[in-house]
Amino acid sequence: MDNVMTLWYGSGLYNLSLGQAVMIGVGLLLLWLAMVKKFEPLLLVPIGFGGILANIPEAGLALSAAEQAVHMGTADVLQQMAEALNVALPSGESLEAWRQSIATVLEDGASPALTRAANDVAMDAGYAHGMLYQFYRVAIASGVAPLVIFMGVGGLTDFGPLLANPRTLFLGAAAQFGIFATLMGAVVLTNVGWMDFTLTQAAAIGIIGGADGPTSIYVSSILAPELLGAIAVASYSYMALVPLIQPPIMRRLTTRRERSIVMTQLRPVSQREKIVFPLMLLLLVVLFLPDAAPLLGMFCFGNLMRECGVVERLSSTSQNALINIVTIFLGLSVGSKLMADRFLAVETLGILGLGMVAFAIGTACGILMAKLLNLISKTPINPLIGSAGVSAVPMAARVSNKVGLESNPHNFLLMHAMGPNVAGVIGSAVAAGVMIKYLG
Amino acid sequence: MDNVMTLWYGSGLYNLSLGQAVMIGVGLLLLWLAMVKKFEPLLLVPIGFGGILANIPEAGLALSAAEQAVHMGTADVLQQMAEALNVALPSGESLEAWRQSIATVLEDGASPALTRAANDVAMDAGYAHGMLYQFYRVAIASGVAPLVIFMGVGGLTDFGPLLANPRTLFLGAAAQFGIFATLMGAVVLTNVGWMDFTLTQAAAIGIIGGADGPTSIYVSSILAPELLGAIAVASYSYMALVPLIQPPIMRRLTTRRERSIVMTQLRPVSQREKIVFPLMLLLLVVLFLPDAAPLLGMFCFGNLMRECGVVERLSSTSQNALINIVTIFLGLSVGSKLMADRFLAVETLGILGLGMVAFAIGTACGILMAKLLNLISKTPINPLIGSAGVSAVPMAARVSNKVGLESNPHNFLLMHAMGPNVAGVIGSAVAAGVMIKYLG
Amino acid sequence: MDNVMTLWYGSGLYNLSLGQAVMIGVGLLLLWLAMVKKFEPLLLVPIGFGGILANIPEAGLALSAAEQAVHMGTADVLQQMAEALNVALPSGESLEAWRQSIATVLEDGASPALTRAANDVAMDAGYAHGMLYQFYRVAIASGVAPLVIFMGVGGLTDFGPLLANPRTLFLGAAAQFGIFATLMGAVVLTNVGWMDFTLTQAAAIGIIGGADGPTSIYVSSILAPELLGAIAVASYSYMALVPLIQPPIMRRLTTRRERSIVMTQLRPVSQREKIVFPLMLLLLVVLFLPDAAPLLGMFCFGNLMRECGVVERLSSTSQNALINIVTIFLGLSVGSKLMADRFLAVETLGILGLGMVAFAIGTACGILMAKLLNLISKTPINPLIGSAGVSAVPMAARVSNKVGLESNPHNFLLMHAMGPNVAGVIGSAVAAGVMIKYLG
Amino acid sequence: MQDDLLSEGLTLMTLGMGFVFVFLTLLVLTTSLMSWIIRRYFPQLHPQPQSQVQAQPRADTDLATPSPMEDTTLMAVIGAAVHRHRKRRR
Amino acid sequence: MQDDLLSEGLTLMTLGMGFVFVFLTLLVLTTSLMSWIIRRYFPQLHPQPQSQVQAQPRADTDLATPSPMEDTTLMAVIGAAVHRHRKRRR
Amino acid sequence: MQDDLLSEGLTLMTLGMGFVFVFLTLLVLTTSLMSWIIRRYFPQLHPQPQSQVQAQPRADTDLATPSPMEDTTLMAVIGAAVHRHRKRRR
Numbered sequence A, B, C: 001m002d003n004v005m006t007l008w009y010g011s012g013l014y015n016l017s018l019g020q021a022v023m024i025g026v027g028l029l030l031l032w033l034a035m036v037k038k039f040e041p042l043l044l045v046p047i048g049f050g051g052i053l054a055n056i057p058e059a060g061l062a063l064s065a066a067e068q069a070v071h072m073g074t075a076d077v078l079q080q081m082a083e084a085l086n087v088a089l090p091s092g093e094s095l096e097a098w099r100q101s102i103a104t105v106l107e108d109g110a111s112p113a114l115t116r117a118a119n120d121v122a123m124d125a126g127y128a129h130g131m132l133y134q135f136y137r138v139a140i141a142s143g144v145a146p147l148v149i150f151m152g153v154g155g156l157t158d159f160g161p162l163l164a165n166p167r168t169l170f171l172g173a174a175a176q177f178g179i180f181a182t183l184m185g186a187v188v189l190t191n192v193g194w195m196d197f198t199l200t201q202a203a204a205i206g207i208i209g210g211a212d213g214p215t216s217i218y219v220s221s222i223l224a225p226e227l228l229g230a231i232a233v234a235s236y237s238y239m240a241l242v243p244l245i246q247p248p249i250m251r252r253l254t255t256r257r258e259r260s261i262v263m264t265q266l267r268p269v270s271q272r273e274k275i276v277f278p279l280m281l282l283l284l285v286v287l288f289l290p291d292a293a294p295l296l297g298m299f300c301f302g303n304l305m306r307e308c309g310v311v312e313r314l315s316s317t318s319q320n321a322l323i324n325i326v327t328i329f330l331g332l333s334v335g336s337k338l339m340a341d342r343f344l345a346v347e348t349l350g351i352l353g354l355g356m357v358a359f360a361i362g363t364a365c366g367i368l369m370a371k372l373l374n375l376i377s378k379t380p381i382n383p384l385i386g387s388a389g390v391s392a393v394p395m396a397a398r399v400s401n402k403v404g405l406e407s408n409p410h411n412f413l414l415m416h417a418m419g420p421n422v423a424g425v426i427g428s429a430v431a432a433g434v435m436i437k438y439l440g
Numbered sequence D, E, F: 001m002q003d004d005l006l007s008e009g010l011t012l013m014t015l016g017m018g019f020v021f022v023f024l025t026l027l028v029l030t031t032s033l034m035s036w037i038i039r040r041y042f043p044q045l046h047p048q049p050q051s052q053v054q055a056q057p058r059a060d061t062d063l064a065t066p067s068p069m070e071d072t073t074l075m076a077v078i079g080a081a082v083h084r085h086r087k088r089r090r
């Protein structure tokens, strides 16, 4: 009978907290968005599923051995861990208070040596790292997964339209204002007292405005890992919402006449230009922004493998098997950051709200920059392609095309919009580099 | 001349122990079974080859740096290691005795911190982790490889037949009795004094009866890593022997009339049911058996990716490149556990014997449960599909079909048997969760 | 304004050293050789790109956390690191001198425990391992990547021609004299005082003469990791130069009549022989040269998977997705060893020069051995296939074929040359095993 | 001690087998309920007729509307491979 | 403290946005220069007409001259797959 | 010291080259013996005629009898890809 009770006391139903129930609901919601609403399913299916797994009571899939020992260990184990971490445990207090004080030390970033000691104690007591925790360590904490995905994205990117019309890089630059406006938004919310973000956290939140999943994850894994779950979810959700968020802004900021502007046919771009471009971009990074080197370096590498034509084997694998494998584990790892006690905070609402604002501002700035370029240059630019500068490749470019067709059913803007679209990827990576330079 | 002798003293021929020679023979036998007899070649080829590699004298491919230092180090290195491990080395004894006492401490599970210190000393003295040891650490000790394979298996599983006839889940449940009977068998063998298993080891051995390779490996990597080699070999060998083990039992326990029962055509199952099913199974795991969450979680994840239809890229990779890569390293890692001094024990014979019994009992219980269901329900079930409840997908289902055709050449049971077949996978994972809950 | 200066002081342009500029040029040169001259592009594209990334000033992509802290840390951090490493920092000296003395200790191989302590301090101070450093640790320092590539190469190798004419193994043996002649060359250069190589380094350099990329990388990762960059670059560059280096030597050492020798048609080889061969080779390794077990073991494993015909799934993945993924990271990791301060040494010139000599000597010895065989045997051997014994599969065999066609346009030597060609792979791996046995 | 082991083994067997049955019974009930709800309230207009042949049409549909960036390379590789393959066969 | 945060945020915004513009302006300039140099001094005889359709011909060319060891297996697998696929379709 | 290096190098050269020859000679002997035994006592009825073309038929055979679970997805993907590819070519 004792044994039956053990099963019951160890069951999820007995231990399920309200927060965990809510987060399992959130996970199901993400899956629904992905499967039914087709919101970036390649990422949101693994993220949503990982979110459910991370909130299974007592399973501790997203916790390190030490964190599990803190949550479930006996008084004896807790004392050993406190010793390993140099935490004083007041003898009068309850076990729960002990857990609390050790957990605080672990979460607030004990030094690597102390964390290792705590994990040693926990493993010696029979605890093991959770599965999702291991995925997170290998895929995200090391920084590798977003970079490998960026390499694959580089391989999937065609810089032809950008090279045919380099001025569209300015549109990609302007749209990054969404990033910095969001950063200011987070700072203002903190100043007003509604939220409580540090400057570093504000910067990580801002990158959502870059509309670039891997960049967001990479930056927040460095600057604010504690917010990574919310940032990644916001990032991918809003990228999927681009077809809803952008059109009203695009219509409001442009006249019918501007929307009907027909752009001159793009010139053919030679393979040589395409091969030299990633190398040139890399050299500019080398000279002016070393902190963007991991992101843009891998991006350029992927693109060079694509264009150089002599490593088709490698390029193909990096765009298929490799990126797929990494995406699965990246998604599950992001899901591990959807644990109830960390995700269900008012800050998450702030992040979701700010992310939406970021996209809107980025869209607007891209369009306004296109109108500005029209003022100072003769070759006309349809301002609708400015909105594609937020990146969200290739969704934003398709939106530009679609809104353009509404005004002139023979005016195909897709290829023109691919220029600012990929420029936006470069722009966000540069902005990310600046953030990491100052705050990393 | 000295140098030539160095070569000779370091050669395999000079150092080959009888045990190693036998184990190399066992490795060749496994390869022969895999290549000629087609016994689960995808696993047994890497396992057999890994087994040969693990038994190469002096190469230490399956040993950690510390273990190699213990086997081959000078007196000086041994003293440093003893110091690192807090082992007292009696000064009067021989070098061999020293090696023995240090090796015992290392194998009996020194704490993580001490093991690390011993490895530090060994590496400082020029030893390095063996190749297979590294594969084992990354693939199995972390628990990752069996889980990733289970994800791929989920992607290869079609729950349609199960959903069309959910009662077949009872057959999958009944066949798990093989697991617990084997556990009892191991306990009894110990009680009688013929073998010496702990309860934890008995549980790990029992899981062989689940007829599920990755589940067996996962459970024994947690409960009894020292028996992993024998358990994995038994598990895959007997799965391959299903067409020999099952038919006699099936014929003995059924009448010709029962074997001729024609089952009603399975209803078509909608994609919605197939999408909801893995999520529902996951929620039941969340609520009632968190300890099965890694196994069943990854299984459901793989199946959801397959059925949801929006992440075909990921699903296809998880069923092809990813599962293949992981299988190669999983097999080699299992092979690393076929080292002579650990494998060649009387316990291995016990495990092989018990595994055979487990399959037989599981088969029988599945069939008897089908007969029981026929007593209490109107819709007839051909008892031959009960034997498919041991899992061993899809071999056991094919055996049901084949034996059924013997009695009635127009009675195709294959699809009906797929229901209990996949139910058996779920059943063993549940049993594994219970074992881990109590003993993990 | 301060902030703008921070950007400038942190920029690459401000920090670029001459050495880094040169090495970026070398990286571009390697890319040019790969892309335009088609020099082993699968490896040289990633190596060249990795070389550029490794030399980005201030980015520290190829440095560990501790190395970065040494290069960029404050006095406070340096003091902590010195304490962790047990280095005395003379209080009177400059910060630069401190950096120097700590860096020396780190590079000259502090013990694993001390290195870990130094990394702990660095991480606590906010530094992280560079991306390429992590790739190097996982792919090369662990020894795994070259072995996995060798497994794939085994899968791509057909031993048929070798089995049809086993005498060609002697050609593969003779061509390995290039390895040992190079070793002696490095020793002599040191003796004369022009360079400064240890015997271990000389052995690692010698392996270039094996004309086998993964073998070279594997051996130098064990024997001389500090030379790995130069050795890998030399190895792959010269393999690409085989069509230029070999023909003059081949023509000088043979008469027109010898070059016109028509060889007897190769007998058909049964699948059974092809399956048994890798196992037999493995057993010889087990018995006589355990130190070659990782290399030849994985090679035989890949070949067995290819030939046994029952694990086509695994074999195909090991020859495609897996080898491609590993090649990408292996190449980038090798690139991480092209850092200016380590690569730009007079020793690199020595290595490049010796590598060239190694290829020439190996070629000559293969040809001379073929002529010798003709003296003592009746079945004629065209000496041109001797040059294929250096391996460089399949380039060297094609060169034999091409030079043969010059003398007799109907004499196709390709298949005959594949025998010594794959024999050369085995020969170099055996030589590598001997080196590791004595010096590892 | 030994008898302890025996009794512990028995307990584990009872409990484990019991739990497996309880869990799978629950699964039978919820599955049946789920199927009933879906077939009753959320029927699909064109249910797939047979479960085994289903992988193929789905893959077909899925690949029929991929994002343009995703499939060009795969298509190119396979296309070229098929092309060369046919040539060689002739 | 709070105002510090505000001013730091403003600084970061100005600086970051400024740097993004400076960097991308530089990129526009160097790209234009690079394209001009290549088109002027290193023209290709047969430039590819359209950028999107380009992945395919390149792949074709690339696969048309692989080293024999590299592609036989891939070819065999795809070939066999295609072969079986056709049979099944009939 | 320097002369030590030289003599050690010479030793290593002699020994290494010697061992390579001994090992490969052994390999020649055992290979010949193995081939003789197999051809004499375990002949295959239909030996494959040429070693290079051999990858293909084997792959064919192998894929011709896969377990049904393994290949449907691959087939579906390739099938769909080929299908679309043909359409596009028309």
Ligand code: NA
Pocket (backbone or CB within 6 Å): A209, A210, A211, A212, A389, A390, A391, A392, A424, A425, A426, A427, A428
């Ligand atoms: Na962007």
Ligand code: NA
Pocket (backbone or CB within 6 Å): B209, B210, B211, B212, B389, B390, B391, B392, B424, B425, B426, B427, B428, B429
């Ligand atoms: Na089972």
Ligand code: NA
Pocket (backbone or CB within 6 Å): C209, C210, C211, C212, C389, C390, C391, C392, C424, C425, C426, C427, C428
């Ligand atoms: Na060689």
